[in-house]
Amino acid sequence: TLDQQQQLWPAANNGGSAGSGSPRYSTLKQQLKAAGSTFSPRPSASGQARMALGIPNQKRPLSRQVGVLFWRGLLDMLRNPLLTAFHALGGLALGLLVGIIFYSVKNDTSGAQNRVGALFFALCLLAFTSVTSVDLVQAEAGTAGREMQRRYYCPAAYAATKLVLDGLLLRALPALLFALPFYFLMGLNPAALQFFTFLLVLIGFSAAVGALALGFASGLDSPGKTLLAMNLVLLLGVLFGGFLANKGSIPAWLRWVSWLSVFRYSWEALAINELSGVDLFLSAPGVALSLPVRGEVFLQIIGVHTDLFVADIAVLAAIYAACCVFVVVVVSWRNRQRRE
Numbered sequence: 384t385l386d387q388q389q390q391l392w393p394a395a396n397n398g399g400s401a402g403s404g405s406p407r408y409s410t411l412k413q414q415l416k417a418a419g420s421t422f423s424p425r426p427s428a429s430g431q432a433r434m435a436l437g438i439p440n441q442k443r444p445l446s447r448q449v450g451v452l453f454w455r456g457l458l459d460m461l462r463n464p465l466l467t468a469f470h471a472l473g474g475l476a477l478g479l480l481v482g483i484i485f486y487s488v489k490n491d492t493s494g495a496q497n498r499v500g501a502l503f504f505a506l507c508l509l510a511f512t513s514v515t516s517v518d519l520v521q522a523e524a525g526t527a528g529r530e531m532q533r534r535y536y537c538p539a540a541y542a543a544t545k546l547v548l549d550g551l552l553l554r555a556l557p558a559l560l561f562a563l564p565f566y567f568l569m570g571l572n573p574a575a576l577q578f579f580t581f582l583l584v585l586i587g588f589s590a591a592v593g594a595l596a597l598g599f600a601s602g603l604d605s606p607g608k609t610l611l612a613m614n615l616v617l618l619l620g621v622l623f624g625g626f627l628a629n630k631g632s633i634p635a636w637l638r639w640v641s642w643l644s645v646f647r648y649s650w651e652a653l654a655i656n657e658l659s660g661v662d663l664f665l666s667a668p669g670v671a672l673s674l675p676v677r678g679e680v681f682l683q684i685i686g687v688h689t690d691l692f693v694a695d696i697a698v699l700a701a702i703y704a705a706c707c708v709f710v711v712v713v714v715s716w717r718n719r720q721r722r723e
Contacts, residue, residue: 448540456548466515467552474557475564477508482568491673492665495658495681501569502653503626506646509558509589510617516549516596517609524601531718538715545597546707554589558582572657580656587699588649592617594706602713620644625651629686645702651687652695658682659689 460467485501488494531538562585566578596613603609622628624646633641641647658678665681666673679689 443536445537445540448536449543452536452540452544453547456544460548460552466518467556470512470515470553470557471560473512474559474561478561478564479568481505481508482565485569487568487570490661490663492663492667495663495665495678498569498571498657499626499650499654499685501565502657503624503646503650505561505565505585506588506624506649506653507621509554509561509585510592510620510646511614512557513554513589513592513596514610514613515553516593517600517606517613519549519553520545520597520600521606521609528718528721532721538718539711542597542601542707542711542714546594546710549593549597550590554593555586558586558589561585572661577656581653584649584652584656584696584699587696587703588645591645591699591703591706594703594710598706598709598713601710601717620646623647625686631686645699648695648698648702652692652699654682654687655689655692655695659692 481501481504485497488497488501527541530536531541559582562582566581571581572578595616596609599609599612603612619640620643623630623633623641623644625641625644626646630638630641630647658681661678663676663678663681664673665676682689
């Protein structure tokens, strides 16, 4: 057929002036079709193999991959809204409950204790609800693995989509709904700057722990292993967070662990944000007098340095960025393992 096509092409070129409606042009066109000629180049052997496997030959832009995956993931969540609704309603209900328990704290000894205790409990609550990322990832691990092997999208696009959806719907939204009743029922600092700083730290902490949970869920092959690993990491973070154990009382050879605890930086930032500039009146049982103490002094007594506020927020942001990189690396590693 190739020799026949080579003989027909010169004739077609010479007869092109006759116009597409001439009998000779129509005859040549029919002969070319009969010979099986195509006007587009045939794909290579590797291209044919990729097409047979359903793998696209052209790499799609990362922005398009993320956009398509985000839209698909959002539709999946809308079709199955129970997880998102449970997080949102649970955050709102717990915010009301904890706000009622610590209702209208005063500036006395119990009020100072309730402030720092309630803030630490809020972090623990948001941290231990982050393990729901396990279901989000492992339920679709097989399908996502096959699609990444066929190069419908890259691991970075898949990881970025999960981080955005998890961060917005399962971390930021519940944290916001928890914070609104919790903050105002407790009677915390009413200034707008302190309130929005509280929201920023709370949402940042929740997103960081959620990203860490996504990383463990992507790297481990069973929910049991993932839950065990996450619980151990979170419990160590709680223990070295600075509230249960004063950092100065921890043995020197273990003190370095506190530098890895996301609880430490978040709780310190929240406590400094709340108690800086507040006048406290501390008293002891059986003593009629109350001692006026500045909030900064009280924080130093419990081992919190007020000059580390900006550093705490910066480290929290760095931890979140590191957790996001951790998710991308783990998803890429798992994808390479599947190919092998």
